[in-house]
Amino acid sequence: MELPRQSLAALDPLQWSDQTDEHRAIYKSSLRFVEQSIKPNLDRWEREGMLPKELHREAGALGLTSLGFPEAFGGTPADSWSRALVTWGLSQAGAGGVIAGLMSHSIMVWPLAVAGSTRIQSEFLPRLLAGELIGSLCITEASGGSDVAALQTRAVATEGGWALNGSKIYITSGMRADLLLVAARTGMRGSQGISLFAVPGDAQGISKHALEKTGWLCSDTAALFFDNVFLPHDALVGELHRGFPLVMQNFNAERLLMAVQALAMASVCVEESLSWAWSRQSFGQSLIQHQAIRHKFSKMLQSILPCVHWARRLCEAMDQGRANAGEIALLKNAATRCMRDVADEAIQVLGGQGFMRSSASERIYREVKVMMIGGGADEIMHELACRQLGVMP
Numbered sequence: 047m048e049l050p051r052q053s054l055a056a057l058d059p060l061q062w063s064d065q066t067d068e069h070r071a072i073y074k075s076s077l078r079f080v081e082q083s084i085k086p087n088l089d090r091w092e093r094e095g096m097l098p099k100e101l102h103r104e105a106g107a108l109g110l111t112s113l114g115f116p117e118a119f120g121g122t123p124a125d126s127w128s129r130a131l132v133t134w135g136l137s138q139a140g141a142g143g144v145i146a147g148l149m150s151h152s153i154m155v156w157p158l159a160v161a162g163s164t165r166i167q168s169e170f171l172p173r174l175l176a177g178e179l180i181g182s183l184c185i186t187e188a189s190g191g192s193d194v195a196a197l198q199t200r201a202v203a204t205e206g207g208w209a210l211n212g213s214k215i216y217i218t219s220g221m222r223a224d225l226l227l228v229a230a231r232t233g234m235r236g237s238q239g240i241s242l243f244a245v246p247g248d249a250q251g252i253s254k255h256a257l258e259k260t261g262w263l264c265s266d267t268a269a270l271f272f273d274n275v276f277l278p279h280d281a282l283v284g285e286l287h288r289g290f291p292l293v294m295q296n297f298n299a300e301r302l303l304m305a306v307q308a309l310a311m312a313s314v315c316v317e318e319s320l321s322w323a324w325s326r327q328s329f330g331q332s333l334i335q336h337q338a339i340r341h342k343f344s345k346m347l348q349s350i351l352p353c354v355h356w357a358r359r360l361c362e363a364m365d366q367g368r369a370n371a372g373e374i375a376l377l378k379n380a381a382t383r384c385m386r387d388v389a390d391e392a393i394q395v396l397g398g399q400g401f402m403r404s405s406a407s408e409r410i411y412r413e414v415k416v417m418m419i420g421g422g423a424d425e426i427m428h429e430l431a432c433r434q435l436g437v438m439p
C-alpha cells in the first residue's frame with residue numbers, strides 16, 4: 047500500500063504561477079493517467095519486470111507519447127517545458143521504470159524523423175508516436191558505453207543491403223521493442239565510421255536476453271545479439287558513417303528530461319517523508335517539531351528548487367536552438383545528485399518504514415545510480431561540460 051504524501055505548493059506545477067493553460071492541461075492529463083492506469087497496477091508490473099503494451103496505447107491515446115514530435119508523423123507540436131511537465135507528472139507514480147519503459151521510443155524517434163528513409167518513416171514513426179509500437183535506442187555494448195566512438199557492432203554491405211553482427215547491452219524495452227535504432231560500425235575506427243540502422247525487433251538473427259536489475263524493475267532491460275541480421279538498403283538512417291553526430295545531438299533532450307525526472311522523483315521523496323514527519327510522534331511531539339528534522343526539508347527544497355528553474359531555462363534555450371550541451375550535462379549531474387541526497391534524507395526521516403518496499407522513497411533510492419549512469423555517466427558529463435563551456439583550452 048502507498049504511503050500518504052503531503053503536497054507542497056513549491057513542488058506542485060499546478061501551483062507555479064507562470065504556467066500556461068496548455069501546460070496545466072497536459073500536466074493534469076499525465077497525473078490522471080498515473081492515478082487511474084499506473085498506480086493500481088504498478089506493484090504487479092514491478093514484479094513481472096515489464097509494462098504491458100496496452101499501457102503504451104493508452105498513453106498514446108492521451109497524446110503523451112507524441113508530444114513535441116513532428117505533426118507530419120502524428121506528433122503534437124509542444125514546447126520542451128510541456129514534455130518536462132509530462133515527465134514530472136509521470137514521475138508522481140514514484141517509479142522511474144514507468145518513464146524509462148513507456149517513453150523508450152522518445153530517445154530514438156528524433157534521428158528517424160530527421161534522417162530516416164521514407165519507408166521507415168511512414169511504416170514506423172506514426173505508430174511509435176501513437177504508442178502502437180515500442181522503440182529502443184541501441185548504443186551501449188558490453189565493451190563500454192561511455193566511449194560511443196569505440197563501438198564494435200558492425201554492419202557490412204551485402205547483396206541487397208546490410209549484414210549486422212555484434213551485440214548491445216542494457217537496452218531499455220529491448221525485450222519488447224518492435225523497432226530498434228542500432229548504432230553500428232560501417233567504416234574506420236572512431237566516431238567517423240559509425241552509422242545508424244532501423245532494425246525490426248523480430249528480424250531473423252536477433253536473440254534477446256532479459257537482464258535483472260536493482261531498480262527500474264517494471265522496465266525490461268535486454269542484452270541483444272545480432273547474428274547476420276539482414277537489413278535492406280533503406281534501413282540506413284541518415285548518411286553513411288554520419289551516425290555519431292545524430293547520436294550525440296539526440297542525447298541533449300534525453301539528458302534534460304532525465305534531469306527533470308530526477309527532480310520530480312526528489313519531490314516525491316520530500317512529500318512522502320514530510321507527511322510522515324507531520325504524523326509520526328517521537329519524544330512527545332511530531333517529528334516535524336524537532337528542528338533537526340524540519341531543517342532536512344528546507345535543505346531538500348534548497349537543492350531541488352534552483353535546479354527546477356535551471357531546467358525551465360534550458361527548456362526555453364532548447365526550443366530556441368541555443369541550449370549548450372555542456373550546461374545540460376551539468377544540470378543532469380546536479381539533478382541526479384539532488385535526487386540521491388534527497389532520497390537518502392527522506393529515508394532517514396521515514397526510519398524503518400523507509401527501508402520497506404511499500405515506500406516510494408525506498409524505490410527511488412534504488413533508482414539513483416541508474417540516473418547517474420544512464421544517458422551519460424556523471425564523470426562523462428563533467429568531461430563534456432569542460433569541453434563545451436570553455437574549461438579546456
Ligand SMILES: Cc1cc2nc3c(=O)[nH]c(=O)nc-3n(C[C@H](O)[C@H](O)[C@H](O)COP(=O)(O)OP(=O)(O)OC[C@H]3O[C@@H](n4cnc5c(N)ncnc54)[C@H](O)[C@@H]3O)c2cc1C
Binds near residue numbers: 192215218425
Ligand atoms: C537500466 C539501464 C538502462 C539503460 N538503457 C540504455 C538504452 O536504452 N540504450 C543504450 O544504448 N544504453 C542504455 N544504458 C546504458 C548506459 O547508457 C551506460 O551504462 C552508460 O552510458 C555507461 O556506460 P557503461 O555502463 O558501459 O560504463 P563505462 O563506460 O564502462 O564506464 C564505467 C565508469 O567509468 C567512468 N568513465 C568511463 N570513461 C571515463 C573517462 N574517460 N573519465 C572518467 N571516467 C570515465 C564512467 O563515468 C563510469 O562511471 C542503460 C543502462 C542502464 C543501467
